[in-house]
Amino acid sequence: MNRLRAATAAVCVAAMMAGCATTGTSASTSSTSSSSPPKPLPAGLSDDRRADPFPSTYRPIGSAPTAIVGATVFTATGQRIDNGTVLLRDGKIERVEAGLAAPAGYAVVDGRGKFVTPGIIDAHSHLGVYPAPSVPALSDGNEVTGPNTAQVWSEHSLWPQDPGFNTARAGGVTTLMILPGSANLFGGRSVTVRNVPSRTMQGMKMPGAPYGLKMACGENPSRVYGGRNQSPATGMGNVAGYRAAWIKAANYAKKWDDYYAKLEKGEKADAPERDLQLDTLAGVLRGEILVQNHCYRADEMAVMIDISREFGYKISMFHHASEAYKLADVLAREGICTATWAGWWGFKMESLDGIEENAGLVHAAGACAVIHSDDETLTQRLNQEAAVALSAARRGGIQIREEDAIAWITANPARALGILNQTGTLEAGKRADVVLWSANPFSIYARAEKVYVDGALTYDRNDPRFQPRSDFQLGMGIR
Amino acid sequence: MSRSYLKALACAAVLALAASPAMAETVAIINARILTAGPQGEIANGTVVIRDSRIEAVGANVRPPAGARVIDAQGGVVTPGFFATGSQLGGVEVGALGNDLGVNNPDISAAFDVSYGLDPSSTLLPVARLGGITRAVVMPEPQDGPGGSHAHDGSDDFAGSGPDSVSHALFAGQAAVIQLAGTDILVKPRVGMVVPFGNAGARVAGGARGAEIVALKALLQDVRDFARNRDAVRRGNYREMSLSIADLEALVPVIEGRMPIIAQVHKAADIRGLLRLAREEGFKLIIEGGEEAWMVADELAAARVPVLVYPQSNLPASFEILNATMENAARLERAGVTVVIESAEGGAHRARETRYNAGIAVANGMSYAGALQAISINPARVFGVGDRVGSLEAGKDADVVVWNGDPFEPLTQPTALFVRGQQMPLTSRGIELRDRYRNLNTAYPPAYTD
Numbered sequence: 001m002n003r004l005r006a007a008t009a010a011v012c013v014a015a016m017m018a019g020c021a022t023t024g025t026s027a028s029t030s031s032t033s034s035s036s037p038p039k040p041l042p043a044g045l046s047d048d049r050r051a052d053p054f055p056s057t058y059r060p061i062g063s064a065p066t067a068i069v070g071a072t073v074f075t076a077t078g079q080r081i082d083n084g085t086v087l088l089r090d091g092k093i094e095r096v097e098a099g100l101a102a103p104a105g106y107a108v109v110d111g112r113g114k115f116v117t118p119g120i121i122d123a124h125s126h127l128g129v130y131p132a133p134s135v136p137a138l139s140d141g142n143e144v145t146g147p148n149t150a151q152v153w154s155e156h157s158l159w160p161q162d163p164g165f166n167t168a169r170a171g172g173v174t175t176l177m178i179l180p181g182s183a184n185l186f187g188g189r190s191v192t193v194r195n196v197p198s199r200t201m202q203g204m205k206m207p208g209a210p211y212g213l214k215m216a217c218g219e220n221p222s223r224v225y226g227g228r229n230q231s232p233a234t235g236m237g238n239v240a241g242y243r244a245a246w247i248k249a250a251n252y253a254k255k256w257d258d259y260y261a262k263l264e265k266g267e268k269a270d271a272p273e274r275d276l277q278l279d280t281l282a283g284v285l286r287g288e289i290l291v292q293n294h295c296y297r298a299d300e301m302a303v304m305i306d307i308s309r310e311f312g313y314k315i316s317m318f319h320h321a322s323e324a325y326k327l328a329d330v331l332a333r334e335g336i337c338t339a340t341w342a343g344w345w346g347f348k349m350e351s352l353d354g355i356e357e358n359a360g361l362v363h364a365a366g367a368c369a370v371i372h373s374d375d376e377t378l379t380q381r382l383n384q385e386a387a388v389a390l391s392a393a394r395r396g397g398i399q400i401r402e403e404d405a406i407a408w409i410t411a412n413p414a415r416a417l418g419i420l421n422q423t424g425t426l427e428a429g430k431r432a433d434v435v436l437w438s439a440n441p442f443s444i445y446a447r448a449e450k451v452y453v454d455g456a457l458t459y460d461r462n463d464p465r466f467q468p469r470s471d472f473q474l475g476m477g478i479r
Numbered sequence: 480m481s482r483s484y485l486k487a488l489a490c491a492a493v494l495a496l497a498a499s500p501a502m503a504e505t506v507a508i509i510n511a512r513i514l515t516a517g518p519q520g521e522i523a524n525g526t527v528v529i530r531d532s533r534i535e536a537v538g539a540n541v542r543p544p545a546g547a548r549v550i551d552a553q554g555g556v557v558t559p560g561f562f563a564t565g566s567q568l569g570g571v572e573v574g575a576l577g578n579d580l581g582v583n584n585p586d587i588s589a590a591f592d593v594s595y596g597l598d599p600s601s602t603l604l605p606v607a608r609l610g611g612i613t614r615a616v617v618m619p620e621p622q623d624g625p626g627g628s629h630a631h632d633g634s635d636d637f638a639g640s641g642p643d644s645v646s647h648a649l650f651a652g653q654a655a656v657i658q659l660a661g662t663d664i665l666v667k668p669r670v671g672m673v674v675p676f677g678n679a680g681a682r683v684a685g686g687a688r689g690a691e692i693v694a695l696k697a698l699l700q701d702v703r704d705f706a707r708n709r710d711a712v713r714r715g716n717y718r719e720m721s722l723s724i725a726d727l728e729a730l731v732p733v734i735e736g737r738m739p740i741i742a743q744v745h746k747a748a749d750i751r752g753l754l755r756l757a758r759e760e761g762f763k764l765i766i767e768g769g770e771e772a773w774m775v776a777d778e779l780a781a782a783r784v785p786v787l788v789y790p791q792s793n794l795p796a797s798f799e800i801l802n803a804t805m806e807n808a809a810r811l812e813r814a815g816v817t818v819v820i821e822s823a824e825g826g827a828h829r830a831r832e833t834r835y836n837a838g839i840a841v842a843n844g845m846s847y848a849g850a851l852q853a854i855s856i857n858p859a860r861v862f863g864v865g866d867r868v869g870s871l872e873a874g875k876d877a878d879v880v881v882w883n884g885d886p887f888e889p890l891t892q893p894t895a896l897f898v899r900g901q902q903m904p905l906t907s908r909g910i911e912l913r914d915r916y917r918n919l920n921t922a923y924p925p926a927y928t929d
Contacts, residue, residue: 132794164794219575325912329919345909346603346828348575355909361917377791377823384835387889395892396913444838444887477801 041271047256048279049286054155056205058194060454065089067102068436071111075426076118076410080403086116088432091455096426109450115440117406118426119174119195119433119453122379123339123413124292124319124372128178128193128201129154131162132376133472142181143188147225147232148245150213151276152188154180158201163470164376169195169459170467171380172435172448175206177417179214179319182294183224185232185241187214189280190292192417196453197468210418212316213284215242217295217304218350239303246311249281256282290316290418296350298326305334317416319372322354328365337368337416341378342388359386359408360393360400370416371408382409387442402442431455503531506902507543508881508895511552516559516855517870520848527557529877532900537871550895552881558851559871560613560659560878560898561886562858563833564787564819565767566826568607568615569597569657569664574828581620582652589733590725591652593619594668603827604659605907610831611886613659613878613898614666614869616862618741618767619652620825621675622683649683649695650674653729654741656862658878660898670862671765672733676744676753677799688749692756698722699760702730739763741787745799747771754782765861767821770800773807776814785817785861790840808853809844818845819861820853838887850887876900 040046043053066088073084075096085100086093102108129141140157143149158178168176174195180187190212193204217238226233232241255272262269283289291308295301295318308315317337318324322345324331324338331338338359345354359369371386373379390405414424423431432455439446451459460466506529513522515537526541527534535544543549570593571578579596582588597617607615651673656666674680674695677688684691701720704712705727711717713724720727732738742753745768754775757764766772767787772779779786790808795801804810811818820840822833837850845853859869868876877900884891896903915928 132796133798134796167793326916326919326925328916343829343832346573349573352573353912355912357909357913361913365919376794376796380791380793381839384889388832388835391890391892394890396910396917398917442890444835444889445842447842473795473801476795 045271045274047272047274048283049256049288054153054202054205056207057200057202058196058198058205058207060091061196061456061458063088063091063432063452063455063457065094065103065106066109066452066455066457067106068109068111068116068434069100069102071114071116071436072440073116073426074403074406074441076407077425077427078401078404078407080401084111084116086111086426086434088434088452088455091432093426093428093430093432093434095428109436111436114449115437115446116426117172117383117435117437117441118410118424119435119451120172120382120409121175121177121413121417121419121424122168122173122373122382122409123177123317123370123416124374125168125176125178125379126181126374127164127168127176127376127379128158128160128162129180130376131159132164141179142183144181144183144224147184147221147230147241148186148277149180149184149188150186150245150278150280152180153191153211154178154188154214155191155201155205158191158193158204160198160201160204161470161472163473164379165195165197166468166470167376168379169451170448170461172383172437172441172451173379174433174435174451174453174458175414175417175419175423176379177212177292177413179212179292182214182216182220185216185221185238186245186277186281187216187294189289190214192419194453196458197470206419206422208419208422211280211283211289212292212417213280213289215291215293215304217293217300218297219348220294235300239307242304242307243310245281246285246307246313249278249285250311252278253282253285284313285311287314290314290416292317292319292416294319296320296322296354298323301327302330305330305336316418317368317370320351320374322351322358324367325355325358325361326353328362328367331362332365332367335368337370337412338362339370339372339413339416341374342371342385342392356388356392357396357398359389360396360398363400363404363408364393364398368412368415369408370412372413383437383441383446384444387444390442402440406441505530505535505544505547506550506897506900507547508550508552508557508879509543510554511557511881512554513537513557513871514851514886515871516848516851517872519872527871527879529879529897529900532877534871534873534875534877534879536873550881552894553883555884555894556882556886556891557871558611558880558882558886559855559869560880560896561611561833561854562819562869563607563612563615563822563826563830564854564858564862565821566615566617566830567620568603568612568617568659568827568830569599569601570617571825571827572598572601572603574825578620580618581622583622585648586723586725587652588648588726589650589652589672589722590729591619591650592655592668592729593617593652594655594665597655597657597664599662599664602908603830604664605903606828606909607830608659608896608898608903609893609905609907609910611834611880611882611893611896612830613880613896614859614864615657615659615826615830616654616670616858617657618654618671619673621651621673621679621743622648648726649680649691649698650726650730653738654862656864658898660901660903666868667862667864669732669738671739671741672730673741673743673767676742677746677749678797679743692752695756696760699730699734699762702727702734706731706734733762734760736761736763739765741765741767743767745770745797747774747802749799750775751778754778754784757782757784770803770807772816773804773810773814774802776811776816779811780815783817785819785857786811787819787821787858787861789821789823790836790843790845791823805839805843808840808850812845812849817857817861818849818853819858820850834886835889841887
């Protein structure tokens with residue numbers, strides 16, 4: 001609690017400081033103090049609680065008011081609305097209601113016999129950092145140069161021309177979290193992007209979405225660094241590595257807290273030296289950066305939870321998490337989401353006990369289940385992967401409704417990414433991220449027909465004008 | 480209460496099966512929509528009779544024989560058992576621990592025969608059965624070639640990249656057809672010779688794809704010389720050969736047109752080149768991968784060359800597949816090419832997803848009947864077991880699956896499954912894990928549950 005309060009205070013100070021930075025001249029001219037006021041640090045030397053140095057330039061594509069009428073709507077709040085109308089206006093969901101006629105001036109989309117869901121959110125993607133074509137020059141997702149690379153940000157590897165963004169959108173994906181790979185204990189920062197074609201990474205970066213920190217348990221770090229005869233070479237080496245890093249991060253965070261506290265009191269203070277690696281870890285300790293923890297085994301998850309307690313941070317989601325079902329009660333109690341597959345298992349020892357029922361069992365225990373892809377092909381059909389998980393649950397007598405399971409690929413990943421206030425459900429006021437499906441999205445035959453991002457039609461299966469292609473694909477081969 | 484009673488019943492059923500695995504019996508599956516994948520096509524409501532290991536009758540007007548055990552499909556669907564083609568089943572347990580399907584040995588390349596090393600007790604077989612898979616075409620894996628399993632968690636680029644010195648071997652070895660039941664799972668060995676082409680072929684040939692064709696022509700000439708001068712070669716009274724005697728012997732059926740080359744090839748230009756090579760050298764050809772095969776569809780149809788496809792490929796993941804499209808299967812079908820649908824990533828742990836891939840092909844324009852054939856009778860025929868299995872026809876092996884709905888749909892599950900007439904329990908190691916951990920609030924630790 002104390003830590004949280006201190007963190008909140010620090011955030012406020014940071015906000016004030018950020019304000020100072022933009023109005024620096026007026027602040028100094030209005031100063032009446034005889035002693036020279038502390039000069040704000042240049043942005044690049046301040047710790048990370050200041051403004052984002054790589055700010056989003058994303059702007060929604062302009063759109064006309066649209067009414068999707070007569071569809072079966074899964075709102076991802078547990079509701080199924082038959083003969084539903086979904087109104088999109090000014091980039092936002094305006095209204096979702098059964099039997100509502102399209103208001104005058106709205107473009108009408110006939111949804112009869114079709115289904116509407118929120119835009120799909122892929123909580124684990126490497127699009128852009130492991131793009132197609134899969135060639136060394138572009139395979140930029142793993143900074144395999146040391147077990148702690150918290151200082152790297154996936155957004156700086158992201159190639160916006162990855163054709164996979166377009167094919168993902170054609171599968172209904174409107175938001176993705178792009179993570180660094182899992183070679184390291186701390187792989188670096190993730191970035192959450194809007195799935196729109198863009199010249200720049202910043203043009204996709206989702207405003208207001210918190211950063212994530214990719215951490216990795218288990219076989220990958222110990223295999224990679226053990227293979228180089230350095231630490232970590234074992235599971236226990238992994239844990240020592242996490243803890244040592246958090247000790248440093250806590251000290252670093254305290255230095256900056258002390259610095260800002262002194263500034264607040266008008267005392268003279270020397271700014272600590274900025275450290276990009278510790279910036280990110282300190283951001284986690286302040287609760288601003290969400291931990292996205294690659295972790296397959298239940299016993300390792302339990303250890304990671306203890307580490308998070310020891311250093312006072314929260315794990316947002318375990319990724320891959322093949323054994324989450326063995327720890328579902330704990331995950332429910334701790335409020336930690338589980339991002340997993342239905343079909344993947346057995347490709348390595350730590351995934352040996354992965355079962356199709358994982359998401360269903362986690363869901364049934366009252367915990368937050370997410371179906372993710374980690375794959376440029378699977379991301380195109382997360383709805384079907386969710387169907388496989390749902391079917392396996394039902395096979396085992398666990399009855400889960402489709403209107404609840406749809407949350408596994410919409411509302412629940414939004415929650416784990418810290419963007420549920422913006423998207424992930426069809427609720428008035430949220431971003432109009434919407435998919436119109438040709439059939440029930442839990443069917444293998446369902447295809448995304450229209451995909452809206454912030455109310456704008458970004459994909460239309462029946463209209464080539466809304467099937468964008470990457471620069472890479474121009475002039476290459478036959479369409 | 481009732482659930483534990485049901486569980487006890489299920490256990491009893493499993494025990495009964497285990498106690499008498501080869502029990503001969505007659506089974507009639509009634510009240511079923513039957514998708515035969517054979518000459519009878521679809522039967523809206525009919526009966527399938529299984530006697531011992533064979534299908535005895537299939538039809539709308541078939542009566543259950545007296546004394547038959549009757550399974551009421553309750554309006555569900557009955558299909559032949561499906562094939563996992565391009566599979567590692569029986570040859571792998573945990574992907575990262577390696578498999579028994581790849582050989583890096585200068586004396587054993589073409590001669591490598593996967594059928595000798597397959598494991599009938601692999602835990603992957605029951606898992607695949609839960610997806611309706613009753614047969615698999617197990618293929619050897621080229622060195623430093625495509626396929627194989629990789630860790631799907633962003634660790635690909637440090638997973639190791641195969642042997643440092645690729646052998647001169649162009650041949651991965653010989654594939655086999657297996658069944659997913661019994662202690663002897665081998666159905667038919669040596670059904671095809673796997674050879675990587677394109678980028679992968681260029682790598683094993685020294686760097687350029689053109690070099691592979693030259694090397695292959697020279698090797699096949701050696702095989703012809705060997706076939707005509709076996710004794711001299713064996714005695715050492717002949718010029719030096721580029722392959723071991725075992726490898727030369729294994730390639731004789733290829734030059735005689737009896738064993739097809741399963742060419743792992745992707746790019747349209749490479750496929751065209753292969754069609755010409757096959758004509759010149761007189762070998763039979765099967766295309767595996769074939770992401771750009773749709774661009775060569777008419778030529779493939781004319782040459783009667785079947786194509787094994789993965790219907791989800793649609794990204795320009797390499798410069799070999801810039802024209803990959805999910806409509807590949809549909810376009811090949813329209814041109815009259817025999818299409819076989821594979822599952823992904825070696826078709827081992829994920830072999831159970833084969834039925835979804837058939838559905839994805841349908842969602843992208845393939846006919847339903849064509850997609851069904853592409854995972855049943857087509858692979859059976861392409862790999863030489865079409866007279867025994869692959870469709871529901873009287874006299875064939877009773878590989879039969881009962882489903883509670885459309886088998887391509889994820890929300891459908893199998894309710895009964897037979898391999899050569901033997902009903903297999905619908906369970907797996909995964910199901911046992913589910914049952915062990917479905918209730919986490921037990922007095923004793925989960926390890927005490929069965």
